Amino acid sequence: MNRSSDRPIAVQLSGVDKYYGAFQALSRIDLEVRKGEKIVICGPSGSGKSTLIRCINRLEPHDCGRIVVNGIELTSDPRSIEDVRLEVGMVFQQFNLFPHLTIIENCMLAPRLTRGRSKEATEKLARFYLERVHIGDQALKYPSQLSGGQQQRVAIARALCMEPPIMLFDEPTSSLDPEMINEVLQVMEELANDGMTMICVTHEMGFARRVANRCVFMDKGEIVEIAPTEEFFAAPRSDRLRAFIAQILH
Amino acid sequence: MSGLPIDPHLAWVNLPAMGHGLLINIIMTFLTLGIGLFTSLLVTLARMSKNRVISAVAGLYVVFFRGVPLLILLYLVYYGLGQIEGVRKGPLWLIFGSAFSCAIICLVLNHTAFMVEVVRGALEAVPVGLIEASRALGISPRHVFFRIRLPLAMRYGLKAYQNEVVMFAKGTAVVGTITVVDLTAVANGVFEETYDPFTPILTAAALYWVFVNTVRIGFYRLDQHLNRHLITDEMQRRSVVVPKKAETSRPSPVAIGIAIPAVRERVL
Numbered sequence: 001m002n003r004s005s006d007r008p009i010a011v012q013l014s015g016v017d018k019y020y021g022a023f024q025a026l027s028r029i030d031l032e033v034r035k036g037e038k039i040v041i042c043g044p045s046g047s048g049k050s051t052l053i054r055c056i057n058r059l060e061p062h063d064c065g066r067i068v069v070n071g072i073e074l075t076s077d078p079r080s081i082e083d084v085r086l087e088v089g090m091v092f093q094q095f096n097l098f099p100h101l102t103i104i105e106n107c108m109l110a111p112r113l114t115r116g117r118s119k120e121a122t123e124k125l126a127r128f129y130l131e132r133v134h135i136g137d138q139a140l141k142y143p144s145q146l147s148g149g150q151q152q153r154v155a156i157a158r159a160l161c162m163e164p165p166i167m168l169f170d171e172p173t174s175s176l177d178p179e180m181i182n183e184v185l186q187v188m189e190e191l192a193n194d195g196m197t198m199i200c201v202t203h204e205m206g207f208a209r210r211v212a213n214r215c216v217f218m219d220k221g222e223i224v225e226i227a228p229t230e231e232f233f234a235a236p237r238s239d240r241l242r243a244f245i246a247q248i249l250h
Numbered sequence: 251m252s253g254l255p256i257d258p259h260l261a262w263v264n265l266p267a268m269g270h271g272l273l274i275n276i277i278m279t280f281l282t283l284g285i286g287l288f289t290s291l292l293v294t295l296a297r298m299s300k301n302r303v304i305s306a307v308a309g310l311y312v313v314f315f316r317g318v319p320l321l322i323l324l325y326l327v328y329y330g331l332g333q334i335e336g337v338r339k340g341p342l343w344l345i346f347g348s349a350f351s352c353a354i355i356c357l358v359l360n361h362t363a364f365m366v367e368v369v370r371g372a373l374e375a376v377p378v379g380l381i382e383a384s385r386a387l388g389i390s391p392r393h394v395f396f397r398i399r400l401p402l403a404m405r406y407g408l409k410a411y412q413n414e415v416v417m418f419a420k421g422t423a424v425v426g427t428i429t430v431v432d433l434t435a436v437a438n439g440v441f442e443e444t445y446d447p448f449t450p451i452l453t454a455a456a457l458y459w460v461f462v463n464t465v466r467i468g469f470y471r472l473d474q475h476l477n478r479h480l481i482t483d484e485m486q487r488r489s490v491v492v493p494k495k496a497e498t499s500r501p502s503p504v505a506i507g508i509a510i511p512a513v514r515e516r517v518l
Binding site for chain 1 (some may be wrong): 385398401472476
């Protein structure tokens with residue numbers, strides 16, 4: 001049934017638990033993402049969606065279970081963390097651009113520091129990805145001069161400059177004004193069409209329907225349901241997902 | 251005697267000596283600030299360390315040296331240490347035998363203690379999201395600190411630092427008490443020779459004022475330069491930033507280096 005099941009596994013979580021003190025943020029998470037797959041994670045606020053994807057690049061250390069990214073197992077060993085972070089790009093809700101650097105400097109910083117490439121090569125790379133998110137003409141501006149949608153596209157370009165095979169999106173459109181959401185979603189769709197492996201936490205159900213191969217529904221730190229996108233929306237199995245879908249689609 | 255409280259001739263004659271005194275203050279100020287940048291960063295990192303012992307020692311340092319009056323510290327180090335024979339006869343006397351180096355040591359100890367909270371506040375003001383974004387990009391912790399956190403903290407802490415520097419620059423006058431001939435000491439000397447109560451002190455005050463305001467203007471310039479990214483008005487920014495072609499749809503080769511020709515071909 002699943003067309004991508006013969007592709008190599010990009011991200012595998014098995015039995016992952018995460019606690020904040022006594023509060024259990026994630027419980028027994030099992031998720032397997034194949035190369036090139038697009039996964040959308042949704043669920044009510046506080047359900048652990050962000051925690052889940054933040055565990056994948058170890059912005060949050062998990063307490064139990066295994067996380068393997070492109071064959072690298074995440075442990076507390078700094079080497080493994082560094083290796084995994086080079087495999088995985090991330091885009092945040094709050095953009096998090098470096099305010100004191102220009103747009104192109106934002107994009108060049110990480111490749112310069114971690115890949116040891118020349119300034120010229122890095123700049124070429126940065127220009128290429130800025131063009132790709134349709135923002136090449138803003139290269140010399142500072143983040144504060146750009147709109148929210150533009151800033152988020154820069155954040156995507158900045159992550160792409162590290163040329164990661166996997167991209168994580170943590171509610172990339174949630175702090176944008178409505179009229180700017182589409183320009184960001186469009187860039188993400190283009191990325192999806194180019195075959196990028198993507199895991200997105202988002203409330204944009206239209207985007208989920210157009211782009212996602214599978215959707216994940218989380219509630220109270222658990223994965224309640226995983227299903228191919230059509231089935232997910234048309235025939236939700238659990239009551240919790242049915243209630244959630246009814247709520248967000250009005 | 252004119253009706254003025256100031257004797258212009260006396261002021262003029264003593265100006266070279268006063269200038270030399272001011273030079274001592276300036277040297278003391280910048281030497282201490284220079285050393286202080288390193289020591290305060292070091293003590294701050296210790297203070298923020300996860301190791302409880304290191305953090306406690308740094309905390310104790312801050313509490314102690316913020317509390318000890320600088321004047322008493324100077325007396326203790328310059329006159330007090332000289333009473334100990336081991337110090338007087340040992341190699342350390344090279345340092346503690348000189349009033350100037352004693353003054354620098356005390357000033358650094360004092361200045362560092364005040365700076366720790368400034369630096370710590372500034373470092374902690376850097377949004378955690380920016381640190382996370384850097385880490386997510388695979389940037390090493392050391393680079394995250396020196397390329398992202400510290401440069402931003404500098405900007406946040408600049409105003410508080412400016413206050414500390416101005417207070418401190420004027421505070422260097424206290425070194426006169428341990429025989430360093432600074433501006434205030436020169437002025438006092440002139441007073442003792444002439445019993446003119448106004449001229450030397452007012453001349454010294456004018457010189458301090460010029461010094462402190464030069465420092466202030468320097469800080470203003472630095473602030474404008476470091477925070478140019480906050481100026482949203484393009485024209486205004488251009489007047490602040492070093493002459494660099496402002497951005498248009500076409501990238502400026504001057505501003506971004508040599509790789510442009512190749513890139514521009516693709517862009518166009």
